[in-house]
Amino acid sequence: xPAKIFLGALITIVAIAALLLLLVIVGGxxxxxxxxxxxxxxxxxxxxxxxxxxxxxxxxxxxxxxxVGVFVAMxxxxxGFRATLVASGSADNALVMRAGSTSEMMGGITLDSIRVMxxxxxxxxxxxxxxxxxQEVVGVIPLPLIRTGSDANVQVRGVSSNVLQxxxxxxxxxxxMFTPGLNEIVVGKNAASTYQGLTLGNxxxxxxxxxRVVGIFDAGxxxxxxxxxxxxxxxxxxxxxxxxxxxxxxxxxxxPAAFQQFKDAVTSDPSLxxxxxxxxxxxANQSSTMTRLITVLGxxxxxxxxxxxxxxxxxxxxxxxxxxxxxxxxMRALGFSxxxxxxxxxxxxxxxxxxxxxLGCLAVLPLNGWTTSTMNFxxxxxxxxAFKVTFDLLLAGVAFALIMGVLGGILPALRAATRPVAVAxxxx
Amino acid sequence: xxSVDGGKSGxxxxxxxxxxxxxxxxxxxHVLQGLNLDVDxxxxxxxxxxxxSGKTTMLNLLGGLDVPTRxxxxxxxxxxxxxxxxxxxxxxxxxxxxxxQMYNLIPVLTAFQNVELPLLLTKLSKAERRKHxxxxxxxxxxxxxxxxxxxxxxxxxxxxxxxxxxxxxxPTFLLCDEPTGDLDRKSADEVMExxxxxxxxxxxxxxxxxxxxxxxxxxxxxxxMEKGVLVEAGARQEVVSGGAS
Numbered sequence: 001x002p003a004k005i006f007l008g009a010l011i012t013i014v015a016i017a018a019l020l021l022l023l024v025i026v027g028g029x030x031x032x033x034x035x036x037x038x039x040x041x042x043x044x045x046x047x048x049x050x051x052x053x054x055x056x057x058x059x060x061x062x063x064x065x066x067x068v069g070v071f072v073a074m075x076x077x078x079x080g081f082r083a084t085l086v087a088s089g090s091a092d093n094a095l096v097m098r099a100g101s102t103s104e105m106m107g108g109i110t111l112d113s114i115r116v117m118x119x120x121x122x123x124x125x126x127x128x129x130x131x132x133x134x135q136e137v138v139g140v141i142p143l144p145l146i147r148t149g150s151d152a153n154v155q156v157r158g159v160s161s162n163v164l165q166x167x168x169x170x171x172x173x174x175x176x177m178f179t180p181g182l183n184e185i186v187v188g189k190n191a192a193s194t195y196q197g198l199t200l201g202n203x204x205x206x207x208x209x210x211x212r213v214v215g216i217f218d219a220g221x222x223x224x225x226x227x228x229x230x231x232x233x234x235x236x237x238x239x240x241x242x243x244x245x246x247x248x249x250x251x252x253x254x255x256p257a258a259f260q261q262f263k264d265a266v267t268s269d270p271s272l273x274x275x276x277x278x279x280x281x282x283x284a285n286q287s288s289t290m291t292r293l294i295t296v297l298g299x300x301x302x303x304x305x306x307x308x309x310x311x312x313x314x315x316x317x318x319x320x321x322x323x324x325x326x327x328x329x330x331m332r333a334l335g336f337s338x339x340x341x342x343x344x345x346x347x348x349x350x351x352x353x354x355x356x357x358x359l360g361c362l363a364v365l366p367l368n369g370w371t372t373s374t375m376n377f378x379x380x381x382x383x384x385x386a387f388k389v390t391f392d393l394l395l396a397g398v399a400f401a402l403i404m405g406v407l408g409g410i411l412p413a414l415r416a417a418t419r420p421v422a423v424a425x426x427x428x
Numbered sequence: 429x430x431s432v433d434g435g436k437s438g439x440x441x442x443x444x445x446x447x448x449x450x451x452x453x454x455x456x457x458h459v460l461q462g463l464n465l466d467v468d469x470x471x472x473x474x475x476x477x478x479x480x481s482g483k484t485t486m487l488n489l490l491g492g493l494d495v496p497t498r499x500x501x502x503x504x505x506x507x508x509x510x511x512x513x514x515x516x517x518x519x520x521x522x523x524x525x526x527x528x529q530m531y532n533l534i535p536v537l538t539a540f541q542n543v544e545l546p547l548l549l550t551k552l553s554k555a556e557r558r559k560h561x562x563x564x565x566x567x568x569x570x571x572x573x574x575x576x577x578x579x580x581x582x583x584x585x586x587x588x589x590x591x592x593x594x595x596x597x598x599p600t601f602l603l604c605d606e607p608t609g610d611l612d613r614k615s616a617d618e619v620m621e622x623x624x625x626x627x628x629x630x631x632x633x634x635x636x637x638x639x640x641x642x643x644x645x646x647x648x649x650x651x652x653m654e655k656g657v658l659v660e661a662g663a664r665q666e667v668v669s670g671g672a673s
Binding site: 040041042044045048049051052326327330331332333334335336337338420421422425 | 488491493494513514517518520521522526528530532534535536537541545546548549593
C-alpha cells in the first residue's frame with residue numbers, strides 16, 4: 001500500500017511538473033514573441049546585441065539549426081514511408097484476404113472463393129462485363145543492389161492481366177505489359193533504378209527460369225514502384241504454390257461508397273472465410289510499424305541533440321547576460337521593470353531559435369523527394385520511398401526550435417531580471 | 429540648504445536615521461549608521477570621503493536601487509523605503525536621473541536611442557519623444573552627434589550623453605556617482621560646468637559623490653562622510669579651505 005501511495009504521489013508530482021513546464025514553454029513563447037508589442041526595451045537593442053556578439057550567436061544558431069534539421073529529416077522520412085504505402089491503396093479498391101491474415105504474405109484464397117466473391121454487389125466490371133478483380137501471388141526474390149552489389153529482397157507480385165484497370169494510377173512508362181502465360185516481367189521505376197539487371201530488354205533469372213523485362217511502370221511513388229510484376233499463374237508455378245490458391249485479391253469497386261455493401265456481402269456469406277478491407281487502410285496499417293520505429297528513433301536522436309542545443313542556447317544567453325550585466329542593471333536603474341528585461345531576453349533567445357529553425361528547415365528542404373529504401377518488415381522486401389518535407393513538418397521544426405529557444409532563454413532572462421541592480425552596476 | 433541634523437521639515441529629500449548593514453560571513457558590516465539628511469529643491473550637494481565610507485551606498489539608497497536596514501528616505505512626499513520592488517522601479521523612472529562614473533551607455537544604441545530610453549517608459553508619442561531627446565542633447569551640446577554610437581564619442585561626450593539621458597524625462601533630482609572619475613581635467617570641467625548650468629539655469633537638484641576636491645568645489649555644498657556617518661558639512665569655501673580628503 002505505501003508503494004502505491006508513493007507511486008501515486010510521484011505520478012502527481014511528475015504531472016504537475018510537466019504541466020508547469022508546458023505553461024512555461026507556451027507562455028514563454030507567446031510572451032517572448034509579443035515582446036516588441038508589450039515590452040519596453042526596444043527590439044533594436046536585441047537585434048544589435050546579437051550582431052555585436054555574432055560569434056556566440058552563430059554557434060547557438062548552428063546548434064539549434066542542426067537539431068531542427070535532424071528532427072524534420074526524421075519526421076519527413078517517417079512521413080515519406082507512410083505516404084508511400086498509403087499511396088499504394090485506392091479508395092475504390094478493396095483488398096480481400098483469408099480471414100485472420102495480417103498481411104498478403106500470410107493469405108490464402110482459393111479460386112472458388114474468388115469466383116463467389118466477384119459476383120457480390122459493388123464489384124465494378126469492364127466494358128465486356130467481366131469483374132475487375134486481380135487475384136495475386138506475392139513472393140520475394142534476391143537481386144543485387146546497384147549501389148552496393150549486395151543482394152536485397154525484391155517483392156515480386158503475380159497479377160492478373162487486367163491489373164492496370166484496377167490500379168488505375170499505375171502507368172506503363174516504357175515498353176509494354178507482360179504477355180499472359182510468358183516469362184515476362186514489368187518493373188516498377190524505383191526497382192529498375194535500385195537493382196542490377198532490371199533494365200528494359202534485359203533478362204534475369206529467378207525461380208529456375210529466365211525472365212525478360214518488357215516494361216517499366218510508374219506507380220506514382222507508391223510501394224508498387226519497388227515491385228516486379230508478372231503473370232500470377234506463372235509465378236504460382238515458379239514458387240511452387242498450390243494451384244488455384246492466391247494470397248490476395250484486389251477488387252475494384254463501383255465507387256468508394258460501395259465498399260460497405262461489398263464487405264457486408266462477403267463477410268455475411270457463410271461459404272466464404274474472407275476478410276475485406278479498404279486497400280488504403282491495409283497499406284496504412286502496414287506502414288505503422290516502420291513509421292513508429294522511425295519516429296521514435298528519430299525523436300530520440302532529436303531529443304538528445306535538443307538537450308545539447310538547449311545547453312548551447314543557455315550558454316549563449318548566460319554569456320549575454322554576463323557580458324551585459326551592467327547594461328541590464330543600467331536599464332533597470334533607469335526604470336525598466338524586471339518583466340521588461342525578461343521579455344527582452346526571451347525575445348532575443350527566441351530570435352536566435354527562430355533564425356535557427358528557419359535555417360534548419362531550409363537545410364532539409366533539398367531532401368524533399370530524395371529516394372531511399374529500407375526493409376518493409378511486413379513483406380520482408382526492400383521498399384523505396386522518398387523524403388516528404390511538408391509545410392506541417394516545417395512548422396513543427398520551427399516550433400521545436402522555439403521550444404529550445406524558450407528553454408535556453410528563460411533561466412538567463414530570470415537571472416538578468418533578478419540580480420541586485422546596485423551589485424550589477426559595479427561590474428566592469 | 430542642506431542639513432544633516434534631521435531637524436528640518438518640508439525639504440525635497442528627507443533622510444532619517446538611515447542604517448545599512450551588510451553581512452559578510454559571521455560579521456556585520458555597518459556601512460551607514462543613523463544618517464540624517466535634508467536636501468532642498470535646487471541644491472547641488474557633493475559627498476566626499478574615503479573609499480568604503482558609504483557614499484555610493486547612500487546614493488543607491490537615495491536612488492531606490494537598494495533598501496536600507498533601518499530608517500527612511502522620503503522624496504517629494506513619497507516614502508520610498510517601504511515601496512515594493514515594482515513600485516520602486518516606477519518611482520525611479522519618474523523621479524531619479526542617474527549619472528554613472530563609467531557613463532553606462534548602451535553600446536549598441538546611438539546617442540539618440542540612449543537618451544530616448546527613459547522616455548520609452550512614458551506615454552509620450554514618438555514625435556514628442558524625439559522633441560525631448562533633441563532638446564536634451566542640445567542642452568549638453570551634442571545635437572550634432574545624436575546618431576553616433578558611444579564608441580564614436582570621446583569620454584567627455586559619452587558622459588554628456590549620459591547627462592542628457594538623466595535629464596530627458598525631467599526627474600525630481602539627479603544622482604551622480606563620480607561623474608568625472610573617468611575623464612581628463614578638461615572633459616571633467618566641461619561636465620561639471622554642465623551640471624552647474626542644470627542647477628543654476630534649470631533648477632535641478634543634484635547629489636554627487638566624488639573624490640575630487642576640484643570637482644566638489646563646483647557644488648554649492650559639500651558633505652563629508654566617514655565610516656558611514658556624515659561628519660562635516662559646509663559651504664563651498666569651507667570645503668576648499670578645509671581640504672577635504
